[in-house]
Amino acid sequence: MEIVHEPPNSWQELELIVAKILNQCGFDxxxxxxxxxxxxxxxxxxxxxxxxxxxxxxxxxxxxYWNTDIPQMVIHSFRTVVSDYGSQHGIIIAKKGFQSGAYEATKNTNIHLLSWNEFLSLFEKRWLEKRIKRIHHTAKPLHIYSDPLDVSDYRNQLSKNEISKYKKLCEDYIKYSIYTHEIAFGEIVSMSLTHKEQIDNIIKTAQKHFEGYSFNSYTDFFEHIEQKCVEGIHLFEELFKNTDAKLHVQRYN
Known part of the structure; x- marks a missing residue:
C-alpha cells in the first residue's frame, strides 16, 4: 500500500500533493x-x-509533469539554483524519467532525481509516523468515551433513553477506537514484521469490518478513521453535555 493510490494527473496536482505530503510529514x-x-x-x-x-x-x-525525459541541462540549471541559494537538498520529481547523463550530473551533489513512486517511498516512513501520532492524539477522547468504566460516574447521570443512546454510540464507534489503538501500538501483530507490514495487515483486517468503504491507500484509511473519530467524539460530547464528562476527558487528552 502507498501513501496515495493514484498518481497526479496534472502539474498543478503534482505540486499540490507533494506540498501536502511534506506538510503531513511535519515540514513547512x-x-x-x-x-x-x-x-x-x-x-x-x-x-x-x-x-x-x-x-x-x-x-x-x-x-x-513532462511526457518526455528530463534533459541533463535542466539538472545543471537546477543544481546552480540550489547551490546559489545554499539549500541543503534539491529534488526533481519527474512524471516520466530522466535522459542519459542526468544522473551523472548529480554525482557528488545534494540533488536527488526521483520518480513519483520514489518520492513516496523516500518520505513514507516519516509520513506514517506523523499520521499515526496525529490519529492517536485525535482518537484519545473516543477511547475514553467508548469505555463505560472510564465514564461510569457521568454515565450514571444519564436518563434511560440517553443510556440506550450511549450503548448505540459505543456499538457504532468502538471499532474506530480499536483500530486507532492497534495502529498506534500494534499490540496484536507479530514483532517480526516491519512497521509497514504491521500497518498493512491492520488495514487489511479493518477492511473486512468497514462495509461500504474501500481503502486503496494509507490516505484513504487514515482520513476515514480520523473523520469517524471526530464525528463520534462530537456525538458523545453532545450526549454528555449536561455532565462534566468533557472536562474529565480533556484532563487525559
Whole structure:
C-alpha cells in the first residue's frame, strides 16, 4: 500500500500533493515560492523547511509533469539554483524519467532525481509516523468515551433513553477506537514484521469490518478513521453535555 493510490494527473496536482505530503510529514511546505539567490529571484515549485531536523534544513523541489525525459541541462540549471541559494537538498520529481547523463550530473551533489513512486517511498516512513501520532492524539477522547468504566460516574447521570443512546454510540464507534489503538501500538501483530507490514495487515483486517468503504491507500484509511473519530467524539460530547464528562476527558487528552 502507498501513501496515495493514484498518481497526479496534472502539474498543478503534482505540486499540490507533494506540498501536502511534506506538510503531513511535519515540514513547512509552500507551493510556488519565490526565493532570492546571488543571481536574482527564482520561482520554485515547492519550497519546504524541515525545522524538526538538527540543524534545520531546506528543500528546493521542482515538479516536472513532462511526457518526455528530463534533459541533463535542466539538472545543471537546477543544481546552480540550489547551490546559489545554499539549500541543503534539491529534488526533481519527474512524471516520466530522466535522459542519459542526468544522473551523472548529480554525482557528488545534494540533488536527488526521483520518480513519483520514489518520492513516496523516500518520505513514507516519516509520513506514517506523523499520521499515526496525529490519529492517536485525535482518537484519545473516543477511547475514553467508548469505555463505560472510564465514564461510569457521568454515565450514571444519564436518563434511560440517553443510556440506550450511549450503548448505540459505543456499538457504532468502538471499532474506530480499536483500530486507532492497534495502529498506534500494534499490540496484536507479530514483532517480526516491519512497521509497514504491521500497518498493512491492520488495514487489511479493518477492511473486512468497514462495509461500504474501500481503502486503496494509507490516505484513504487514515482520513476515514480520523473523520469517524471526530464525528463520534462530537456525538458523545453532545450526549454528555449536561455532565462534566468533557472536562474529565480533556484532563487525559
Amino acid at each position: 511546505a509552500k507551493r510556488g515560492k519565490q526565493i532570492s539567490t546571488v543571481r536574482g529571484t527564482v520561482n520554485i515549485d515547492v519550497f519546504a523547511k524541515d525545522s524538526n531536523s538538527t540543524p534545520s534544513s531546506e528543500y528546493l523541489i521542482e515538479c516536472k
